[in-house]
Amino acid sequence: MIQAIDRAAKVLELLQGARHLGITDLALALDLPPSTVHGIVKSLREHGLVAKERGGQRYMLGPTLLRLSNVYLDTLDVRARAMRWTQDLARRTGLSVRLGAPHFADVLVIHHSLRPDDSQQMLETGVAIPAHASAMGKVLLAYDVGFQQTVFERPLRSLTGDTITDVARLTLEFPAITERGSASETDEAVLGESSVAAPVADARGDIVAALAVVLPTSQAPASDDVLGALRETARNISRELGAAVWPPRVAPAED
Structure with a gap:
């Protein structure tokens, strides 16, 4: 298992169900340093897989997941x-x-x-x-x-x-x-x-x-x-x- 992909997938899992979580919350759930989690979230944001609350410090699932899910269903x-x-x-x-x-x-x-x-x-x-x-x-x-x-x-x-x-x-x-x-x-x-x-x-x-x-x-x-x-x-x-x-x-x- 590739560690970086595994950690990114766990971040997405934590944010499912319309959850909005901050870096500290994610770090505690993953038992990782906040700096490591911040890097993972930053990469996910660049691909639209995670989005940041407007005017806030919490994160949620991003719009790219909707496009990917529709592609999956169509197949x-x-x-x-x-x-x-x-x-x-x-x-x-x-x-x-x-x-x-x-x-x-x-x-x-x-x-x-x-x-x-x-x-x-x-x-x-x-x-x-x-x-x-x-x-x-x-x-x-x-x-x-x-x-x-x-x-x-x-x-x-x-x-x-x-x-x-x-x-x-x-x-x-x-x-x-x-x-x-x-x-x-x-x-x-x-x-x-x-x-x-x-x-x-x-x-x-x-x-x-x-x-x-x-x-x-x-x-x-x-x-x-x-x-x-x-x-x-x-x-x-x-x-x-x-x-x-x-x-x-x-x-x-x-x-």
């Missing part, structure tokens, strides 16, 4: 293939639809179709949800043993009183998930919000993403019509990616 074949299908699923169900891919121990929302109504909503593309606390994450975990190892190597944190943090209890759900091709969660990430998800496979038969519909907990569990539409959409996206079978096979851990 994802699964997102490009799924967009029209997710919009149709949102229309059919009247619910918000998320498409997520594994990202370290989280699920990164790589596409989000809003509910087809006039309510005020926030676009969630780019949001990271802990895998163990989401239906998308449970699907990815059930079908990908390597992802399980990544997620379970650290203690699972609780987001609500209903978050499952016991690995053994969570693992017990996986055989049923792969058998029926879907997973669900109720109030495990956000109180009042539930979701159900299905796997998306590629031409090799591997899971590459999870598709979810999000509904108020007051409307949970999802109806058979919603589940049917979700599974059909996940299958259609998989076919566009070249999958010959659906649901996908369970991928073993890489050596």
Whole structure:
């Protein structure tokens, strides 16, 4: 690992979530001299990866990250293939639809179709949800043993009183998930919000993403019509990616 790149990446991680931190704060978090951190931040600023508060002494993530994130999203074949299908699923169900891919121990929302109504909503593309606390994450975990190892190597944190943090209890759900091709969660990430998800496979038969519909907990569990539409959409996206079978096979851990 290259030390300079590792330290710069840690600075960016500390500033995520709209955090604004000063050099002293960053130095304490990284256990580095302030002069070293100042040099790292100065280099990141020159590339637009970090920005300084106007009239202040604290730093935040910079605009170059937005451009890079859009480039990253545009390179994802699964997102490009799924967009029209997710919009149709949102229309059919009247619910918000998320498409997520594994990202370290989280699920990164790589596409989000809003509910087809006039309510005020926030676009969630780019949001990271802990895998163990989401239906998308449970699907990815059930079908990908390597992802399980990544997620379970650290203690699972609780987001609500209903978050499952016991690995053994969570693992017990996986055989049923792969058998029926879907997973669900109720109030495990956000109180009042539930979701159900299905796997998306590629031409090799591997899971590459999870598709979810999000509904108020007051409307949970999802109806058979919603589940049917979700599974059909996940299958259609998989076919566009070249999958010959659906649901996908369970991928073993890489050596």
